[in-house]
Every structure is written in C-alpha cells, then in structure tokens.
Amino acid sequence: MTEKTVLIVDDEPDIRELLEITLSRMGLLTRSAANLTEAVALLAEAAPDLCLTDMRLPDGNGIDLVAHIQSDYPQVPVAVITAHGSVDAAIAALKAGAFDFISKPVELENLRNLVLSALELGAESSDGVDDDHGGLIGETPQMQRLRQQIDKLARSQAPVHIHGESGTGKEVVARLIHRRGPRASGPFIAVNCGAIPAELMESELFGHVKGSFTGAHRDKSGLFQAASGGTLFLDEVADLPLSMQVKLLRAIQEKTIRPVGSSEETGTDIRLLSATHKDLTGEVEAERFREDLYFRINVIGLKVPALRERLDDIPRLATTLLQRIASDMGISAPVLQPAAIDRLQAYHFPGNVRELENILERALALAEGSELTADDLQLQAAPRAPGGQQLNRRRDDRDRLQAVAGDLPGYMDSIEREVLGAALERYQWNRTEAASALGISFRSLRYRLKKLGLDQSD
Template identity: 40%
Template sequence: MSTTKQAHILLVDDDPNLLKLLGIRLKSEGFVITTALSGQEALKILNKESIDLVISDLKMDEMDGLDLFVEVQKSYSGLPVIILTAHGSIPDAVLATQQGVFGFLTKPVDKDALYKAIENALAQSFGNKANGDEWDENFITKSPIMLQVIEQAKMVALSEVSILINGASGTGKEVLAKAIHQASHRKNKPFIAINCGALPEQLLESELFGHTKGSFTGAVANRDGLFKAADGGTLFLDEIGDMPFSLQVKLLRVIQERKVRPLGANSDIDIDVRIISATHRNLIEAMEKNEFREDLYYRLNVVNLKLPTLNERSEDVPLLANLLLKKIAAKNKPSVKSFSPEALKKLASAKWPGNIRQLVNVIEQCVAITNATVINDTLIDKALQQESNSFTTLTEAKNQFEATYLKKILHMTKGNVTQAARLSDRNRTELYKLFAKHDLDPQDFK
C-alpha cells in the first residue's frame, strides 16, 4: 500500500496479544507503531509523540474507543481515528460516524479493508498539509497561547502588511517568520534573514542596501544588497531594535518609497519586498530613550505577534523534548531512544531562560554523554546545571567581558590609568567610571 510518508500510528487495545499481532502486521508494511493498553495511556502518549493516526478497540475498561475519540478531538482536532470492535453493530457504527470517527471496522478485521481505511485516513490527513497547511509543520504545540499566535500568523500571512514579532531570545522568531513567508503568496520567492545587531554599522548598511565598486575601502566590486536579493520575497530583519539609529532613517526611506540606493550609487533600484522584523527589546521604551525612531516603529509594527517564552508554554516541553530527542539522536547517537518518566518531569518543571534554544542544548548534552538507551533524570540534572552555569544574558556577558578586559589592562599597565586609557582608546574619566562599576581599584594593580 502507498502513503504520502512513513506514518506514525498509535494502536490502542486492552488485549496485549491482539495489540502485538496487529502491531507486527502494520510494522511489516513500513509504519511506525506505538501501542497503548488503555485510553488513558494513549492520551499520555499523544501528549509526548507526534501521531498521524489512532486505531482503537471500541470495548475497553474505564475509557472505551468512542470516549477516547472524544478526548482526542478536544486536543488534536483533525487527527483521524479508526475504531475496531468484536461486537460490531449498526447502532455502534452509526454513533461512531455521527461523532466523526473516520472508520469503523469489525473484528476479525479484513486485511484489505483495514489497509484501505488506513490509506484513506492518512491521505486525508496528509492531503490537508499538501493543500497548504504544511506552513506550520515546525510548530509542535498544544499551548493555547501558542496556538493563538499561529492562528493570527496564518490570518495575516496572505496580506502584504509588515509584521513585527516580539519575543525573548530562543523563542523561535525566525521560525515564525519563515512560516509566515511559506503561507504567503511570496512562498516561491526568496526568504532572506539578517541579524541587525550582529554587524558593524557600515557593514550592515552595505549588506542591506548593496554598494558600488570603490564606495569604501575594501569595496572591490559592485554588490547587490539583501533588499535586492529578496526581491519578490520576504526580508527578515532580526533584532531590529539593535539597528544603529542612523541606518533607521535609510530603512524608513526604503519602506516608504520601495526603492533602494546602494552605497556609492547615483540612482535608485525598485524593489518588491515584504518586511518581517523581530526584536527581544521593548521598542516603546527604546523610542522614549530616542534609541528607536517612532515613524519607523509604526511602519514595521502594522501587525504585532508576541511569542511566549517556553515557561509560558510549559505544557509543550515534553512534546518538544521528545521530538528534539528523535532528531538529535538520529544524527548523533541512534541508540538513544527515549526519556525516563522522571527525566520528562524534570524537563517539564525546569526554568528555561534560554527558551527552546536552551532545551536543544540540554538534550544535545544528554545524548552526547549517555551510553544508555534511555535518558534518566540524573543526566537531565547534570545538563541543566551546566546550562545554568554557562547561560547568561547579553548584559551579563557584556559585563563579564568588561570586567575581564579591565583587569587585564590594569595588569598590563601596572595600574597606570593614563596608559590604560591610551591602550583602550578611552578617556580617563570614562575608565574611572568603569572601574567603579566593576569595583576595581587601580592601586591594587601597582
């Protein structure tokens, strides 16, 4: 039988022998199979695994197949469910189909009928994605906050308005920007991203707008900028809040006139680019401090999307952790298969100042240092401790660098502030302020 991809099927039956037999049969067809002996166990698996289809027995203790279907639809609307029963009856079948169950088959199940039902269910499930829903396939979530952001993003994707994404570092701002591009009319054109805080001003200006040969030292040839390269598509300006103030004026002109002039050029170039920008900063506060232009802010912030931190969507941690483990282990150490229940509890209850990026680092560390097939809570504790020791905010990192640099230069000059000022290209007054900030006394280095 053919399917659009290797599907992951969850089998649910309180008879372990029938569960094993059906699992073996479907594995031989190339499906990935996970099994559960009860409806409650199935719901726990759905919280952790990415499942494409559920096949459940009808008659089970505590929660029968129809009750399970109702619970599945509450949290995973659209996930197809096929019901099997040894006590098939017309009323059961009618009730099941009225409630939305995809298929209803009587045991002993005819092999061809089962495979046809599976193929049809998966064709519908994957067909939805083929018709345009794949734009959000990188979002693994059951968080109401995150689902609302995704819904808002889908609504504005087909428009041409500029979008500003707010969110802390590591929350997935670029992932959301790419998804919006993929859901837009521009999806077959370039998506180009640049971090506006990662380059010096002149280099950033050249990267964005391009330059002509000889326009500055090192410009040995003409070069198109990223606006030109993204023509027809989307330009993602990450950390727009860190863009130098003087460049903000030039960016505003490009947005208003839809023209760009390369450095050193005498004429403009027409461009057709949608701009999505992102920042971790509070731009309202930046405007009040005259660090960000108000007119540019309103040009960029036509629609605002705010990504939650990982702590604000903690219910997603087990889902994300299991997905990341599969990807990381497959690339680095396929023998690592899963987390222990205690390890997942540790991950779910941990604080994540570095958000999803930090979660990735923790799982990469665990995979690297384990020889077991299951990652336990002790490994999670160790990785979290290393992360908490190594992870710092940008402000903390800058302060650490400043303190280290000042100590080094004071050692080199034996506490001579005049020489230290000359070496650091700073005046004495500024250096004394920095010494006070870091509680350093030049006399201690003489």
C-alpha cells in the first residue's frame, strides 16, 4: 500500500519538527514548507494526502492556502493550526473550506485523531461516493442542490446548522452528512433538546459523577462521550435553556467537557450538527438564544426545502412511502390514481414529508382495493389564493365575534384545546412528536395540557 504524505506549512522550525516526528511515528511521509510560496510550489509537484498549515505565514495566511487547495486540489483535506482562543480565525478557516482546525499548543492526541479522520476521508473520496440517497427522495433542482451541499459538507468537520420546517427531514440530512463523512464508522447520536427537562440537560449532555446530586448513584457518561469519534446531532437546539447555552458554547470552543460534580475536564472528539424549525436569527434578536453560540453552531447553514417548494417530487415520494408502509403492514402497495396525486400536489403540507407519510398511512389503512383514490386521502385542497373571498371572510369574522360572547380567554382556550387535541391524536399521544409538529417545546406542551385539562399522565 502506498504511504500517505502530509504537507506541513509553518514558519516555525520547532513546530515543523514536532509535526514531522509525530506524523512519521504514525507511518506517514512528510514534506515541509516555511511559507505560502513554498507550499504552492510543493503542491504543484505532487498533491499530498493531507495538508496541515499554520494560520499566520510570512507571505500570507492559512486561509489563502485553504482557498488555493479548494480551487486546484479539492480532493486534498486541509487543516488549519490556529492560536489558542482564536475562535474567529477557526470559523473563517472552516467557512473557507478547511476540513478542521487545531489550536496551539498542539495536543498530540488531538492531532493524531484529526490526521486519521482526514486520511480516512481521502480514502473514501478515491473510492467514490455511493448513489444511495439516504432517504432523500426527489429529483427537483432543490433536492439535487441539497445532495450536492451534503456531499461537500460531509468532507468538512465544520459545525453545520440545518434549518427548515417541521417534517422536512432535517435528521435525515444530518444522518446523511455523517454517513458520507470520515466519521461514518463512529456513532451518530441524536438528541431532541426540547424533550429533556432543563434540570437534567447538563447531566444528559456532559455526564455526571457519583454523588454529584440526589439520585446520582453511579458515574454516568453523557451524550458527548457517547458520540466520541462520531457525530452529535442536537435537534431543536433553539429549545436549549440560556444557562445550558453558555456551557455548550464552551464545550464547542474548547473541545472539552466537565461532567457534573467533576473537578476535571475531558477532551471531546465529535462532529457537531444541529437543527431547528424555528428562525434562529429571530430567537437571537428576541434574546432567547445567545448570539455567540449562534455564530459557533451556524458556521455553515443548510436549508432543507419545504415539500410545497418541490411539488414535482410528490409522485415519486408518495409512491416510495406507500411501498414502505405497505411492506411494514405485510400487504401489497396500492397504486395512486392520477386524481389522488393531483390532490396531494394541491395541498399545502404544513407538516411536510412527515405529514404526507401520515396521510398515506391513514389512507392505506382505510382504503379498499388495489388503488388509492383522491377521496381515500380525506384531504381538502389547501387554499392558495384568497382573492375574491372578502365576503366569506367578513362572515367568518362576524361568526367568530359572536362565538366569543364576551369571554375571549375562554374562547381562545377552546381553540387551543382543539388544536392540541388534534395534534395528540395525530401522533398517538406522543408528546415529543406533537410538540415538534406544533413548533413548541416539550415543557410548553406539558404546561398547556395541564392548564387545559388534557393531561393523561395517569
């Protein structure tokens, strides 16, 4: 097997020597450059399997070299060495296309982990990427662009924030980024931040030591440790309490965590992905989400399109979902009649792909025969253009005013009770799913259910 080569770019001879010794002990060949000009010349002679570059060079900076490699040698991963605490520099490097960064003074164990991940990425790139869509079904331009972005982001270790409406498939996207990257053989740990009580959040993420609080009868590893060597996916990250946001920010910046009750910090080795259906910028403006954490997790943003933005994907998507549902039920999948497909494409889909799956599952359970008709779907085409409906709106407004009957709070409670009840029925009283579909936190849903007498905790 051909030995791997690493290009080291640093103007300090001592740093170059330390890196050369460490990498040679890993069985790697090294070539070294003291500045940007020498590095460009060595790249032209032969592309390495990995490049390690200091951020500050006598005739430029590491960002310039990252950009050059991205343009002329896109198959070569490049990692940047930054000064301790230089968060802005690290973020700039990742945005420019760096695979990862490491801070000075360089900890050798972290360096070895980074190098092994980068070389594994290069090996996967040479073998080519499989054609499996990983659950992302559709061939519209929006979906093709999303897949291209996923393939590019999989080659980086930069934190990615995935945003989109509820039910669009944000976790599917996160899993695909993980599976196509160098950490694919490691664990993928997904956590819904809105489903963990605030008082348990720190222990769940960072772990705790025995005796650190009432009920801590033994040491427990947290989700950061569980995701070591792999990917940690924080879903509904906007639901994190502000106190926890501070601790998460430090864990990301320092790449260390401190279990509850421990006096020692532990290094972490994770790829961080996050998601929310909320407008995170709006949450920052409303001071419900820290701006510094926003910039740290949103190094690269990735939008998952709503289903109504890719209507041409519905026929294939619906057919695939029907086949999957029918297979789970142990029956043959029926055929969607053209009128049924038209009905689906006329619908607004506030719940997106998740809602489409629920609609098809219900239709399949109730329908008879080898075809699904438009009526089997039990859908009304969503109103798209309200023009010419002023008279109906005035009547609706008058009816609503009469329904209030001097008791606005009671009327609003009745509406909320109806909406919450419908959501819980749709998700078979799974509160986490219902809260996600409604765009509220699990704690908020629990409070509302208790207030409105819908709690079924018994």
